[in-house]
Amino acid sequence: MTEVLQHIPEVFTAKDLVTDQEVRWCPGCGDYSILKQVQTVMPNLGYKKEEIVFVSGIGCSSRFPYYMDTFGMHSIHGRATAIATGLKTSRPELNVWIVTGDGDALSIGGNHFIHLLRRNLDVNLLLFNNQIYGLTKGQYSPTSVEGQVTKSTPFGSLDHPFNPLALAMGADASFVARSMDRDPKHLQQMIERTAKFKGTSLLEIYQNCNVFNDGAFFTYTDKETKAGEALFVENGKPLIYGEGNNKGIRLNNTTPEIVDLTTGEFSTTDLWVHDEKDYLKSTLLTRFFDSPDLENHFPRPFGVLYAKERPCYEDAVHAQIAYAKEGKEADLDSIIRGRQTWVVK
Amino acid sequence: MTEVLQHIPEVFTAKDLVTDQEVRWCPGCGDYSILKQVQTVMPNLGYKKEEIVFVSGIGCSSRFPYYMDTFGMHSIHGRATAIATGLKTSRPELNVWIVTGDGDALSIGGNHFIHLLRRNLDVNLLLFNNQIYGLTKGQYSPTSVEGQVTKSTPFGSLDHPFNPLALAMGADASFVARSMDRDPKHLQQMIERTAKFKGTSLLEIYQNCNVFNDGAFFTYTDKETKAGEALFVENGKPLIYGEGNNKGIRLNNTTPEIVDLTTGEFSTTDLWVHDEKDYLKSTLLTRFFDSPDLENHFPRPFGVLYAKERPCYEDAVHAQIAYAKEGKEADLDSIIRGRQTWVVK
Amino acid sequence: MTIETKRLNDVVIRFAGDSGDGIQLIGTEFTNATALLQNDLGTFPDFPAEIRAPAGTLAGVSGYQIHFGSHEIHTPGDDCDTLVVMNAAGLKKNVEFLKKGGIIIANEDGFDNKNLRLANIDENDNPLKNGSLDGFSVFTAPITKLTREGIKDFGLGTKETDRSRNMFVLGLISWLYNRPLESSIDFINKKFSKDRTIAEANIKALHIGYSFGETAEMFAERYEILAAPMKPGHYRGITGNQAASLGLVAASQKAGLQLFYGTYPITPASDILHELARHKNFGVITFQAEDEIAAISSTIGASYGGSLGVTASSGPGIDLKSEAMGLAIMLELPLVVINVQRAGPSTGMPTKTEQSDLLLAYFGRHGEAPMPIVAANSPADCFDTIYEACKIAVEFMTPIFFLSDAYLANGAEPWRFPEAKDLDSITPQYAKVDGTATQKYQPYLRDNRLVRQWALPGIKGLENRIGGLEKEDITGNISYDSKNHEKMVRIRAQKVENIAQSLPDLSFDAGAESGKLLILGWGSTYGTIKTACQELKKEGIEVSHAHLRWLNPFPKNLAKILSSFDKVLIPENNTGQLQLLIKGKYMVDAVGLNKIQGQPFTVSEISNKVKELLA
């Protein structure tokens, strides 16, 4: 098992990650960009190609593993999180990635999603959020906005959508971040942060489904509106956004307020300084979830909203096993024998 | 269907709610008190007995419906929330209660739990939290404390437990409250608030399983420790607790602090005043979840932590149906006929 | 050159091209026009895999086959007479389905170097040029260019312009087979009602396609297919999923019940959700749940509350519903479980057809948990069969399985639709309060068919508790009594058996009531078996055909029928599931004909097997 294939290079490049399978997303789909950025970042993370495993559920997004020349499993709908939990628990040395969609993770897979976050295994969770069921051709998802007209809601959807990052915080996530398919640089940075964080790192990626939900995130990705609607947060930096960085956010006790930085009334020193490790403020940030149609709405935050390490489940499992092994020799005959035996001659 | 059984009284009393089934909980189980308080409060809520439905999953707690002489369904493990969703959506006029346990609601039923909260149907959700699987004889549950020794964790449990109310807040709950089996008066008040709130009202009840997890909540329920460990919150009132109300909690920007009210340095006017409708502060309250063994730990809050109404799913469903009915006559022949027909003679 | 019009008895046309080419639309509209001409017909849309492949590749090919004629048609046809292809990939993937000497109509612009490459064809090996199609009549035209040229005045972008190509093709083929354009024009007007320019451009493309046939001097003959002698009545075209949807609305209306449809999207069942969601004016509640477990659970909740509860899925989703089906069996509430079968196991081939969930329907729940099972045998039959399923569910207070499959769900045929007033009545078995009763209500008291009653919440005096634990006979109280358990297991089984008493005997679709060979079918093999029997008869071979709508319970007279034949052949799109049941239950050594290819049987596969057995 330690033999080595000669023709595979020791260090790999993004190109080595490309498989021989045709990529089967619709032309123009945001998934292409995500694939590209993952392939770009992956060689720099310090893992060997053969240590990397991508596990996905079912959905357009979940096709992802077929296009990564690592180990991979395209499993069943909603269960990638649970499968990855078993894999990582039993093989903690592997570098495990989960690729999932808004339906896969938050609808059918909602339970495993929150339990994964609670247990905090050291895996990376890429949530491709396109606010629609792509693969089944366009029904609304648990992240679709209220009133959205889809195949299954011809009169508009009635469900109040999840705020995925807020849900994750409620489930005691240790790392939550958000990025978008159409900002390759930011996405790369976020993928890297996601990979390097020890614990379950959730990266929500706004992904355009140009066939069934085109433009769902254009407000945040389009040149004209991006500056005023997307708030890029960085640890230790004040919350600034807007055309020419003309706006900031300050905290009035527990109430966030948008302030104008051009009038002279407020300067950057008055602003809320992002602290990735402050659970409460991060929760507040995840709650910036206004519809951009609302008057005086808050911008949508992108970046690492929360990151605070805590013990990982698989480490505790193996520590307990190590402890048990120290305490008691693993003698198979002895447990087969048990407490009381007798001999028949 | 409108005939009336003569011997059933128009107005009912707690006694009318008792069924002919033997109550089969262990002697001393906290479930008895909860049953008692529910039966006590129920006649005052303004519902007819026959309009009330109790739906439960599986677990000791889920035996509840057998002991309430209303309509009831003892269903399958984890699905009471989903069953109630269908019932309430189709019959909005019914008064629907869900009875569930920490395993039933948060382990196998976690997904339906968060989706119910998100959709916000007008149902009442009583979560009997005993931090153990009672019915299956004592395995740890998703609310068991770390390190807990149970049948399935002889060396101590490794899972980081859920904070049920924080999870609910993350899922956009509109009402979260906490009470305990051993404070009948408070429990009655909370049941009443739960019942009267329009929307999914989650009441977590700390319930002692004296067989498999005896004393899990004694810190909060025992005379000696209760005052110093349980923080009873009321809307519009400052956060005060402790022997002789000697302690309070104030907010220093977003950071809560415990203050001593006996030194003269702080008075009740300095304290955090509970506002049920303030999402952020309520979130913060649900995060008072320290182990009582921790030094300088915060007390555990009881009462209505958050309550803010928002539209209910079933109302939206029926509004949409009403709207569709207005727009278009329901002519069965016309839809059978469809767009294009022809006649063969 | 004069163009002759040749009269044909029947024709099979297959359209193929990229998923982006609008092939399904050509197919559907050609079908509509054909239906209006009163031909009998059958269709078979053959989708690509569930996700879109890059345009032009083999994986992206979408197909649609229609079989129509001046006599009864029961299948979409085996091989086709005419193959219409939009690109090289479409040709490559479908030419195997073309009869010897058949017609190929090809968009020559779809065979440029790029398209050849995408179809994995060497640039120097263009099939339109390399002689490989010599056995066929090949007609090529630069359809893309002709369309661009023809509608350039509308000023549409290239993307929009090229989207109209399919209308050119529809026009051309309508000309070739003498179909009028009216219904297609109507359709275009409706579809693009918000953009007149696009509507007009499409209509123009339709017309130039039509004229192209007339003027291009390519075709020496046109074809005409007379109306089929069909039973008098009002007709429409319908797919299986549409028919099932309408059947549900109809049943709920006739039963006076609110329809609650709890589901989670999955191919090929989702279209029922899409259809029902449009009928909110009938008070229909469509609930898209968080998963299949919530879908069926919410539906059980609604059934408990007095709705007609219906839940639907396919393969993987049906697995997930099994635990809750067990609950419904214990609760004895009406519940219709729709399984639009697809090729398994696991994710399998989601868009392909298969009949491999029969034994799952029978046995896919722990414990002794029998459920009635019905299966539809044609797209239009989905209406009748699901209507019957609803009636039995409501009148026998039972969950019931309705089996369809991808082939029925997406296939279309003419439907002689009924009038609402002529539909069977459906009578809910409501519990009533007895004004003089001194006893409390007994939820598990039964009538002589063993059916208990529906006690709706809200009715005073009916308060009761039910659940999934074994219950005492009559009272419904929890019981761990050994003898009671056996009694209840037998009662639940007998209740399902009793349904057979209310069903008509199984009758023959072809052949005599006894003889050498019986073909026993179920589900979507119906049309193919029927056609095979007709063709065999023409050849002088007489076989009998009986087709099961009821799989559980089996018809009362099935044993007698089975014993009246020397041999029994059971064709199934699985490895022999009905066959096992027939052998096991009737000790009849039935022979299986099994095809597990995600494709329906062809007529010749059936008739060849018959000949082999009779040889």
Next chain:
Amino acid sequence: MTIETKRLNDVVIRFAGDSGDGIQLIGTEFTNATALLQNDLGTFPDFPAEIRAPAGTLAGVSGYQIHFGSHEIHTPGDDCDTLVVMNAAGLKKNVEFLKKGGIIIANEDGFDNKNLRLANIDENDNPLKNGSLDGFSVFTAPITKLTREGIKDFGLGTKETDRSRNMFVLGLISWLYNRPLESSIDFINKKFSKDRTIAEANIKALHIGYSFGETAEMFAERYEILAAPMKPGHYRGITGNQAASLGLVAASQKAGLQLFYGTYPITPASDILHELARHKNFGVITFQAEDEIAAISSTIGASYGGSLGVTASSGPGIDLKSEAMGLAIMLELPLVVINVQRAGPSTGMPTKTEQSDLLLAYFGRHGEAPMPIVAANSPADCFDTIYEACKIAVEFMTPIFFLSDAYLANGAEPWRFPEAKDLDSITPQYAKVDGTATQKYQPYLRDNRLVRQWALPGIKGLENRIGGLEKEDITGNISYDSKNHEKMVRIRAQKVENIAQSLPDLSFDAGAESGKLLILGWGSTYGTIKTACQELKKEGIEVSHAHLRWLNPFPKNLAKILSSFDKVLIPENNTGQLQLLIKGKYMVDAVGLNKIQGQPFTVSEISNKVKELLA
């Protein structure tokens, strides 16, 4: 009065009392002492419903039956010779199981007015006094009072004191049947190692119970049962769930694999989790998942990573695992699925036994999804059978079903345990990197048994992607090709069939290889059928008995065996599930004997049926 010691060949004793009375403990400890005396034995714990009823009520009665003797014992016995009851409810519920003339030992303090009332007995109708027990030898004693009196010096509270009553009873009955107290004393010392006072008090109670027998002048005789002539070897007592747990640890050790046990608690499977969780020093990972779906999914993840993946549940939980089993079938990874069957459907009777999930194991997944199935036939046999299941799973790269039931899981018997070194080897089918390979790794390349290889993540050169979509032969790439699908469906089925080649022929447990009547059994009916055959033989009635460990595939020689008998009888605790398969697959008109009462067969039920069939 001298007390005579009478020698008996075998005895059946039943203990009954409230769940709080420690009945299971009396039973287990009496069993241990009996095992050490080298009697052969069988036990049957009969728990109350899953939840605790108020003390003293009928619903709260807990029972434990032990059958032991100086000859081979294969069942816990039908009716009992001696009934020991702690209270009125215990008597009322169990007196029907006492043989005519049998012994009753009753705690008279458990028949006071309160206890009578709780047992729904009229206060004036105390069965100990109303003559209703006249046909039995009744011995009563105020056990509660005697215990209180006897250990009052230890200063325990009433609750603690009364808890020692069971030790009094154990002492008394040990005296009556001449069992030494050593093992019980050992047990007490261990159990209460942290509280010497309680330990001493219990030991005292044990002794006074023993002495009470000696001195009370109640009993005219004591009984002695000699050691049974058993195969030489080392023995211990074991329950089915313990044996299964040890079998798993053993298999993982012999295979050199980490054991990953992913599960969710459920009666009666949970004890395997409890047992395995204690063996972390073997590197065993027990993962208590959030639900059964996560349980099996996480296990598949672990199997993928190279662990011996095992998941377990019962009825409702097995339903929930079905979708993921389909995935495991597609992935062709080793996976053991344990189903400790209980009485269904739905929640049913969770603590009661049944064999009603055989067809679920066969067909409970959508699509064509065959899985091998084995069933254990006795508590100790759970070890061998699950060991074999692990071996086949690993060596054939397949998910496999292991069927047990509540009766086996909780029942105990002596086990002649093996030495680790003598256990069969288990050889994982690892994929290796071929140093000279220029081709990439082909995940669905197979050996001649059709088995693919296990490609562990972490090994350079084996990178590959697998999933639930239909896969191309050899490469494992996604494929929608029709012919490929049929091929793969048949390969997956053939791989399961091929297992039969590596299995020994089915042999006979009794009788000749041909004849008038074969009893074909499976699972937990083994001991009862075997005993019935022995008893029939004594009566001069010769029948043959063959017992299936392998349900899928069936043994190679099964067809031949079946055809060698005039009649085949299949006794099952279900409505005839194996019977259907045997009829359907072999066209043998087997007769069923079916009992669906949550209780195992009695010997006489089997032998009466045999006599009926031979009459």
